[in-house]
Every structure is written in C-alpha cells, then in structure tokens.
Amino acid sequence: MRRWLLTALLLGSAVSAEHAERQSGYALLGDELRALQDDDFANPGMLWVDAGERLWSQAAGPDGRSCQDCHGDPTSLRGLANRLPRFDADSERLKNLDTLVRNCREQRQQAAALPHESEDLLAxxxxxxxxxxxxxxxxxxxxxxxxxxEQGRASFERRRGQLDLSCADCHERLQGARLRGETISAGMINGFPLYRLTWEGLGSRQRMIRWCNEAVRAEPMNPDSQGALALELYLAWRGRGLTLETPAVRR
Ligand code: HEC
Ligand code: HEC
Incomplete structure (x- = not known):
C-alpha cells in the first residue's frame, strides 16, 4: 500500500528531503487567496479577531473581571504566540497558546471553561x-x-496509520506533490489559527494535526497531551524564522 501510494504521489514534482524547503504555505497560494489573506477587510479570519476583541473586554467569573482588566490591551501580549509552545519548568509541562488561555480563563478569571476549537477559544x-x-x-x-x-522530532518522523506515512514523508519528501487536488506544502504552522476554505472556518494548529492524522487514518492525538504539544514544538522549530501570519488563509 505504502509503496504504491508513494510511487503515485512521486509522479510529479515532489522534491527530495534535502531540498525540502522551509517555506510558508503562503508561497503555494494563488493570487486570489494571497489577496484575501493580505486584505484585512476581506480576510475571513479577521472576523475571529473582531470577536476576540469583544470577548477580551467582557466581564466574566465571580469577580466580573475581563481579560482587559488584568492584562490591559491585547497588544501587551505581542511576542507571546511566536514563542509557543514553551516548556514550563514549574509544572514540567509544555504549554501552547490554547493551554495558557484555557488555564487563565479557569484559574484566574474563574469563568466557564473554553473547550478546544470552540468559537470563543478560537476568537x-x-x-x-x-x-x-x-x-x-x-x-x-x-x-x-x-x-x-526530541520526542516531537521522533513523532514527526514516525510512520503512522493505515497508510503507514510519517509527517516527514508528506511534508519533506513529497513537498510540492499533488494529493487530492491539494499541493503538499512544507507543513508549517506559522499561519495558525487560520481560515481554511475546505473547513469553511477557522482552526488551530492541533486541528490541522488531527486532520493530517485522519488523512493517513491514524489514531487521533489528544490536543492536551504532551505528545501532541511536543509535535507542535517541533513544528514551530522547523519553521523558525518564518513570520507569524495569523490569521492566514489556506485552501
Ligand atoms: C484576574 C486577573 C486575570 C484575568 C481576568 C485574566 N488573566 Fe490572564 N493572566 C493573569 C496573570 C496574573 C497571568 C500570569 C502573569 C502573566 O504572564 O501576565 C496571566 C497569564 C495569561 C497568559 C499567559 C501570558 C504569558 O506571557 O505567559 C495568557 C495568554 C492569558 N493570561 C490570557 C488571558 C485571557 C485571554 C483572559 C480573558 C479570557 C485572561 N487572561 C484573563 C491574570 C488574569
Ligand atoms: C498523506 C500526506 C500527509 C501526511 C502524512 C501529513 N500531512 Fe500535513 N498536510 C497534508 C496536506 C494535503 C495538507 C494541506 C495542503 C498543505 O498545506 O500542505 C497538509 C497541511 C498541513 C499543515 C498546514 C500547512 C499550512 O501552511 O497551513 C500542517 C501544519 C501539517 N500538514 C502538519 C502535519 C503533521 C504534523 C503531520 C504528521 C502528524 C502531517 N501533516 C502529515 C498532507 C499530509
């Protein structure tokens, strides 16, 4: 199965691992989608930014405090998302943006939990x-x-699912090949959360990982698990130096 699939995929423009490029998925977008991402008034992802601004100043929890009351303007968190996930020495756990927001919401604001991929958390x-x-x-x-x-790197290289393909098989060895109408990119995470036309909505980095795991029919990963966060850490390192595009637009 695996041989067959790889051969089928390789008929085309796939590159060898050594030539795999560290480039943003933006590079593969056509003119129309680039224009959509670049124009804040047209970019559908900006609707979540607007919704996030409203939530940011909304009082919640027993003391009726908003994010704004404790953090000031959202700009105070500039320089955070591009450095995540990070290893927290006290809890000895990796934390990504979702973890930090969900924890603060429950522990400091003491308001209703924000489930993964919920519209409020995404906003x-x-x-x-x-x-x-x-x-x-x-x-x-x-x-x-x-x-x-190292755990994240091993996870990226590990073959998985009924198709027995690793993340690296597709996003390094088959970069540039066509798969079901999509061109396989370098698998970078610098655009997340991002708007995907095929989702008709916005999704997190962990939603994308789940989507790719489903594509090879592998077991889903729990987005809170250290394994999933380790993979996210490795992905962020693979994309080191690429600039954050949030909210990006992809096919
Ligand atoms: C009662 C005060 C309070 C409220 C309300 C609050 N936070 Fe926090 N938050 C803190 C404190 C204190 C920290 C830890 C110190 C820090 O990093 O600023 C923190 C940390 C964070 C961090 C990690 C920042 C970092 O640099 O590591 C994020 C992200 C965050 N909060 C998001 C939010 C969001 C989103 C809301 C609203 C839903 C919110 N917080 C509401 C007090 C609050
Ligand atoms: C069968 C091939 C295949 C495998 C295996 C695969 N992916 Fe993907 N992946 C895709 C396709 C197709 C897309 C959508 C087009 C694109 O952006 O590359 C995608 C998109 C992505 C993106 C978004 C890129 C962007 O610019 O928005 C990330 C991140 C990603 N994959 C990570 C992973 C990770 C992590 C794994 C391993 C758990 C993995 N992929 C396994 C095919 C694959």
Whole structure:
C-alpha cells in the first residue's frame, strides 16, 4: 500500500528531503487567496479577531473581571504566540497558546471553561496570535525543553496509520506533490489559527494535526497531551524564522 501510494504521489514534482524547503504555505497560494489573506477587510479570519476583541473586554467569573482588566490591551501580549509552545519548568509541562488561555480563563478569571476549537477559544487565541503577526517563530528547544523537542522530532518522523506515512514523508519528501487536488506544502504552522476554505472556518494548529492524522487514518492525538504539544514544538522549530501570519488563509 505504502509503496504504491508513494510511487503515485512521486509522479510529479515532489522534491527530495534535502531540498525540502522551509517555506510558508503562503508561497503555494494563488493570487486570489494571497489577496484575501493580505486584505484585512476581506480576510475571513479577521472576523475571529473582531470577536476576540469583544470577548477580551467582557466581564466574566465571580469577580466580573475581563481579560482587559488584568492584562490591559491585547497588544501587551505581542511576542507571546511566536514563542509557543514553551516548556514550563514549574509544572514540567509544555504549554501552547490554547493551554495558557484555557488555564487563565479557569484559574484566574474563574469563568466557564473554553473547550478546544470552540468559537470563543478560537476568537481569543486568534486575537492574541494576531498581535504577533510579522514576528519570527522563535521557540526554545534546549535545556529543560530538549527531551520534549526530541520526542516531537521522533513523532514527526514516525510512520503512522493505515497508510503507514510519517509527517516527514508528506511534508519533506513529497513537498510540492499533488494529493487530492491539494499541493503538499512544507507543513508549517506559522499561519495558525487560520481560515481554511475546505473547513469553511477557522482552526488551530492541533486541528490541522488531527486532520493530517485522519488523512493517513491514524489514531487521533489528544490536543492536551504532551505528545501532541511536543509535535507542535517541533513544528514551530522547523519553521523558525518564518513570520507569524495569523490569521492566514489556506485552501
Ligand atoms: C484576574 C486577573 C486575570 C484575568 C481576568 C485574566 N488573566 Fe490572564 N493572566 C493573569 C496573570 C496574573 C497571568 C500570569 C502573569 C502573566 O504572564 O501576565 C496571566 C497569564 C495569561 C497568559 C499567559 C501570558 C504569558 O506571557 O505567559 C495568557 C495568554 C492569558 N493570561 C490570557 C488571558 C485571557 C485571554 C483572559 C480573558 C479570557 C485572561 N487572561 C484573563 C491574570 C488574569
Ligand atoms: C498523506 C500526506 C500527509 C501526511 C502524512 C501529513 N500531512 Fe500535513 N498536510 C497534508 C496536506 C494535503 C495538507 C494541506 C495542503 C498543505 O498545506 O500542505 C497538509 C497541511 C498541513 C499543515 C498546514 C500547512 C499550512 O501552511 O497551513 C500542517 C501544519 C501539517 N500538514 C502538519 C502535519 C503533521 C504534523 C503531520 C504528521 C502528524 C502531517 N501533516 C502529515 C498532507 C499530509
């Protein structure tokens, strides 16, 4: 199965791993989608930024405090999203933007939990990541983070699912090949949360990982698990230096 699939995919423009490029999925967009991403008034992802701004100043929890009351303007979080996930030494756990927002919401604001991929969580994470638009991905992978980083790298290389393909098979070896009408990109995460036309909506980095796992019919990963966050850390490191585009637009 695997041989057959790889051969079928390789008929075309796939590149060898050494020539795989570290480039944003933006590079593969046609003129129309680029224009859509570039124009804040047309970019559908900006609707989530607007919704995030409304939530940011909305009082919640027993003390009726908003994010704004404690954090000031959202711009105070510029430079955060491009450095996530990060290893938190106290809890000895990796944290991504979703973890930080969900934790703060429950523990400090003491308001109703924000489930993964809920519109409210996406609105807040998109608003916060948008503050770092234009800043380079820059995660820490040494020191206390190094074990998690190696776990993420191994996960990226591990073959999985009924199709027995690894992330690297598609996003390095088959970069540029066509698959079901899509051109396989370098698999970068610098646009997230982003608007995908095929989703008719916005999704997080972890939703994309789930989508790719489904494509190879592999077991889904729990988005809170250290394994899923380690993979996200490795993806962020692979894209080091690429600038954050949130909210990006993809096919
Ligand atoms: C009661 C005050 C309070 C409220 C309300 C609050 N936060 Fe926080 N938040 C904090 C404190 C204190 C920290 C930890 C110190 C810091 O990093 O600023 C924190 C940390 C964070 C962080 C991690 C920042 C970092 O640099 O590591 C994020 C993201 C965050 N909060 C988002 C939110 C969002 C979104 C809301 C509204 C839904 C919110 N917070 C509401 C007090 C609050
Ligand atoms: C069968 C091939 C295949 C495999 C295996 C695969 N993906 Fe993908 N992936 C795709 C396709 C197709 C897309 C959508 C087109 C694109 O952006 O590359 C995509 C998109 C992505 C994107 C979004 C890129 C962007 O610019 O928005 C990320 C991130 C990603 N994949 C990560 C992964 C990870 C992590 C794994 C391993 C768990 C994985 N992929 C496994 C085919 C694959």
């Amino acid at each position: 807040l994470t998109t608003l916060i990541a948008h503050q770092s638009r234009g800043l380079p991905l820059d995660v820490t992978v040494d020191g206390a983070a190094s074990a998690a980083f």
